[in-house]
Amino acid sequence: MASSHDSDHKCACAGGLSRRGFLTSVGTGAIGAVATAHMASAATADAPVETIDAGAHVTVALLVNGTTHRLAVEPRWSLLFVLRERLGLTGAKAGCERGECGACTVLVDGETRYACMTLAVEAEGHEITTIEGLMHGEELGPVQRAFVEHDAMQCGYCTPGQVMAVEGLLRTTPSPTLDQIREGVSGNLCRCGTYAHIFQAAERAAELKRG
Ligand code: FES
Ligand code: FES
Structure with a gap:
């Protein structure tokens, strides 16, 4: 996942498919086929099915902005929930919480990813970067500075x-x-319509990063 393009945002449930590819592939027919296959395999499999009680916790170690956090999470918790509600990193926002708006975008191993569509347990072993991690001490990082310079926000x-x-x-x-x-930010919606300024900020951020 090399950019934040809509088709490059990946979600945990898609098994590596792009968001658009996943949504395209899981039409009603596909869901039916998957359910049928699952029932068939469940009926024939000899191996015991491993289950976990609702509300049970597992311990994960999450590397976030260079710091490893060991914490107990429910397997169903999203990375977004854990970042915001357990680690206090509220930079990533909860918008749609279903992989449509991009407000929750973080980097996982340097690639853009919707934190709302990523399980916290799935993120173990990967390098997670949130917007807080772009700061250099009290100073804004180059992309953040460029957004301020170009007034690339309204409600924010x-x-x-x-x-x-x-x-x-x-x-x-x-x-x-x-x-x-345009393609890079196409997975991120702005209902205030600040796109022109966001594009200018991205060009400026590129300049700042190149030095
Ligand atoms: S909150 Fe994650 S894509 Fe909207
Ligand atoms: S949604 Fe308000 S600035 Fe983008």
Whole structure:
């Protein structure tokens, strides 16, 4: 997942498929086929099925912004929930919480990812970066500075996700074209319509990062 492009946002439940590819593939027919296959295999499998009680916790070690946090989580908890409600990292926002808006975007191993569609247990063993991790002490990082310079926000709710989308884009594409920028943030919606300023901020952030 090299950028924050809509088709590049991956979700935990998609097994590595892009968001768009996942949504396309899981139409009613696909769901029926999967359910049928699952029932058939369940009926024939000899191996005992491993279950976990509702509300049970498992311990995970999450590497977030360079710090390892060991904590007990329910297997159903999303990475977004754990970041916000257990680690106090509220930069990633809860918008749709179903992989549509991008407000929750973080980097996992340097690639953009919807934290609402990623299980916390799935994130173990990976390097997670939130918008708080782009700071250099008390100083804003280059993408954050560029957003301020270009006034690339109104209400600001989508802004952390937009910043992370641009950060992810620039890590793989240091000198993006306007089309690449548009594509890079296409998985992030802004209901205030600040797109023109976001594109300008992304171009400026590229300059700042290149020094
Ligand atoms: S909150 Fe995750 S995509 Fe909207
Ligand atoms: S600045 Fe309000 S949603 Fe983007």
